[in-house]
Amino acid sequence: MNSKALAGRVSIVTGGASGIGEAVARRFAREGARVLVADVDAKRGARLAEEIAAVEFLEADVSSLTACQVLVEAALERFGRLDVLVNNAFWSRARRVYKLEPEDWRRTLEVTLDAVFYGMRAALPVLVEREAGCIVNTASISGLGADDGMSAYNAAKAGVVNLTRTAALEVAHRGVRVNCVCPGLIETPAVTRAFLGDADRREKIAAQIPMQRLGRPEEIANAVLWLASDEAAFVTGSALVADGGSSIGSGVPKLFF
Numbered sequence: 408m409n410s411k412a413l414a415g416r417v418s419i420v421t422g423g424a425s426g427i428g429e430a431v432a433r434r435f436a437r438e439g440a441r442v443l444v445a446d447v448d449a450k451r452g453a454r455l456a457e458e459i460a461a462v463e464f465l466e467a468d469v470s471s472l473t474a475c476q477v478l479v480e481a482a483l484e485r486f487g488r489l490d491v492l493v494n495n496a497f498w499s500r501a502r503r504v505y506k507l508e509p510e511d512w513r514r515t516l517e518v519t520l521d522a523v524f525y526g527m528r529a530a531l532p533v534l535v536e537r538e539a540g541c542i543v544n545t546a547s548i549s550g551l552g553a554d555d556g557m558s559a560y561n562a563a564k565a566g567v568v569n570l571t572r573t574a575a576l577e578v579a580h581r582g583v584r585v586n587c588v589c590p591g592l593i594e595t596p597a598v599t600r601a602f603l604g605d606a607d608r609r610e611k612i613a614a615q616i617p618m619q620r621l622g623r624p625e626e627i628a629n630a631v632l633w634l635a636s637d638e639a640a641f642v643t644g645s646a647l648v649a650d651g652g653s654s655i656g657s658g659v660p661k662l663f664f
């Protein structure tokens with residue numbers, strides 16, 4: 408791949424102050440893009456913008472259409488154009504269906520699915536008008552199958568995968584690509600907080616992954632970069648899995664020991 412795959416491009420990364428979004432923002436900046444990071448975490452966002460000249464920060468809760476419209480306007484005002492939108496922010500309450508509070512279901516859907524629609528609703532008119540550019544949504548392998556205890560997240564991410572396909576179909580003839588990445592378990596602040604309490608737990612979790620390890624945020628940023636780059640010019644509507652093999656299995660229990 409060209410050493411500056413995004414030279415001259417302008418991007419927005421939601422949830423870009425931490426984890427996968429932060430890795431995407433850093434990678435995009437290294438590849439020559441200017442990046443507008445949007446996040447509710449003003450402290451981390453401001454710190455990232457201070458550290459990297461090509462990154463600017465806007466404090467925003469992307470779970471409203473107005474906020475996403477302001478974000479797109481800000482990118483156009485500050486940088487004069489928009490080429491790539493990465494819808495990556497999420498929030499989730501992990502509970503089984505029969506224990507999940509309705510307000511936690513709603514908030515998970517608002518931040519994890521509605522915000523992807525709002526981001527695309529705000530950005531696509533700009534991209535379609537110019538007949539160029541692309542969107543990369545952060546979905547998950549949790550959008551391709553079920554996980555015990557993550558009902559709202561599974562539903563939201565499945566929505567992200569199919570919304571990606573629908574949007575891709577609708578704008579393909581206008582020169583705009585829409586794809587999503589489906590990461591497996593990646594060691595980010597969110598995952599560490601929720602699941603990786605101690606070394607024993609971490610080891611037990613890693614042992615269930617065919618590659619025997621968790622993924623790194625930078626490995627997902629690589630996938631997002633490829634989808635956003637001209638190297639993927641004929642790729643649209645895809646759900647690119649990067650999961651160390653977690654989702655390969657058919658579900659049939661292990662039979663040979």
Ligand SMILES: NC(=O)c1ccc[n+]([C@@H]2O[C@H](COP(=O)([O-])OP(=O)(O)OC[C@H]3O[C@@H](n4cnc5c(N)ncnc54)[C@H](O)[C@@H]3O)[C@@H](O)[C@H]2O)c1
Pocket residue numbers: 421422423424425426427428445446447448467468469470495496497498518545546547548589590591592593594595596597598
């Ligand atoms: N880490 C994993 O194992 C994993 C696996 C599959 C998919 N993903 C997806 O990757 C994306 C990033 O997750 P992560 O693990 O890096 O999490 P993270 O918590 O490290 O980062 C998420 C960021 O989103 C921000 N955010 C939360 N609510 C927001 C809102 N309303 N508006 C704007 N920003 C908001 C947070 O402040 C945070 O900076 C998510 O879409 C997540 O579902 C993660």
